[in-house]
Amino acid sequence: MTPALEVSHLTTQFTSGSGKVTAVDDVSFAVMPGQVLGLVGESGSGKSVTLRSLLRLLPRTAQIEGRVIWQGQDLIGMSEKQLRSVRGGDISMIFQEPMTALNPVLPVWLQIDENLRTHTSLSASERVARARELMDLVGISDAPRRLLQYPHQFSGGMRQRVMIAIALASNPKLLLADEPTTALDVTIQDQILKLILSLRDKLAMSVVLVTHDLGVVATTCDHMAVMYAGRIVETGAVSSVFAQPSHAYTRGLLGSVPRAGTQRSQLLSIEGTPPSLSAIPKGCSFHPRCEFATDICRRSTPAMLPQSATHAAACFHSDRVIAAGSPVGAQ
């Protein structure tokens, strides 16, 4: 099977007052048709910048290198004009904060209509019908009335549904979701994640889901990539990574989340804090926090090494990490 999206050696740098900052460093991954890929990491790990780099949705100070192959074309080398037909067309994006992502002074139907006008050739009456259909699709009842309302008249969960409706207006083949449920309560998060999964099935989309919540990854994604300090440190099928984390950071992250059966015991925490992007440690960027680190980790940067056909990790000590066992394995 050929991947729907293939990202290779993606590097994004920002020029700031104090020089260049590398937010995304040599990131490569692929998304298969119909697959949900989870990009996981803590704040500052570069997961959101990676997602935005795919569509070049970044300020001018950003320099993006590498290749993002979508249907045989490279999105990074593409002209701005060409890219505009892909953005919000074949590839749509939803954002974390639905209040700031929606325009507060336009009624919802106009915001859906905007996308329909740009990316489809429907007539005015067809667009109205399509907007109603989209509202039904994302589970907002009473569409004719709700379409006339403004974003502030919707709750947080409903706003996120509106944003998904806008994203789906053009029948995208790939949905990029940047922490779509982080601002929502757990019951609403459950509704939205299940909605995204059912739409994936119904519309045969691929999804890239950025999240910091490993629970969301476990319940929603097929494949996952763990990011740390701008790099992917481990990638693989979700079940495989959870059963056998092969990078010390992934293992620590899994151990940091409380789970049933460990009540009031000490969690397997990771010492220290994630590095600032302007001061990324040399060698393996995780080594100052790593309990497995040796001299080689301080000297050189580990390359991604395959653990199996679908599982790879960038760690010199994968063997020892695997031997230490998965904190979530024995359930």
Added chain:
Amino acid sequence: MMERREILLSAENVSKNFAFPRSLTQRLTGKPAVAVHALNGVSFDLHRGETLGIVGESGCGKSTLARCLVRLHDCDEGRIMFEGRDVAALKGTERRQFNARVQMIFQDPYSSLNPRMRVRQILAEALGVHKMKPKAQIPARIAELLDLVRLPADAADKYPHEFSGGQRQRIGIARALAVEPEVLVADELVSALDVSVQAQVVNLLLQLQEQLHLTVVFVAHDLRLVRHISHRVAVMYLGKIVELGQTEALFTAPRHPYTKVLLDAAPELDPARRSKTVAVKGELPSPVNLPTGCLFNTRCPHAFNRCFTDRPVLTARDPDHLAACHLTDFGLPFQNELTA
């Protein structure tokens, strides 16, 4: 199960409203002001030495309850009792003593520390207000506190902005511990922190509780965290406790439909056990116009006639496990759906 029955702090039918200012039309027409009903009759006991988790979605009143417990808010109805005395009636020295013995740690490590004060001043202020130590002993106490929360001694002369979120939360803990409290009320202690840092702070809290024999009220929205840390858990919905019980009993055999909905919705950390239940419909009703009858009736999959007329009270089938649900009278039909 250990006997931890000495009641240290208790809430008795506590209600708290926040009224909006009356609009001009409301004044002219003589209509009363509208109010947010943040707490609607909350009662529970806090036992010495335990950790009581308070969990619920945003807007359920859990932070208001935390603030009422430390008397940052006064209750509109009901009362908070500390060692058998009504907290609202405490004055002068007694009130100060209460404030020292029941301390709060705040959610946001960025706005809860004064950016213009050094850590030394932040900690000394707490000690000064409560006149806990003679001046000469204050530096030693500050060093001791920093050591307690695993911060280096040179942290005392730094400003809050020089620390990461996790370290700031440690400073917040040190400030609360400065006056040697017996009860710590932690409102979303780690929700602003990254996962790996959350674990550090949670580990620290567990160690400190052991070391200093603290009683902890742990307010959070994260079910996994609450389950990990609490001896008992109270689940709140729209300003009421809907279920209160021993942690494991509550998590494995919930007695209120809302608790079950909440547990089903929480993403499981195991890819092999994906939730197959249908997501609960609807959202939290407005706390301004509360539903009549049971507050959960707009979303409850099991609601029947009585749920729309009578508001259920928190009752016990067994003394350790309370639930406010009419279904408890009928032997819990939804329990059959629980997948073991």
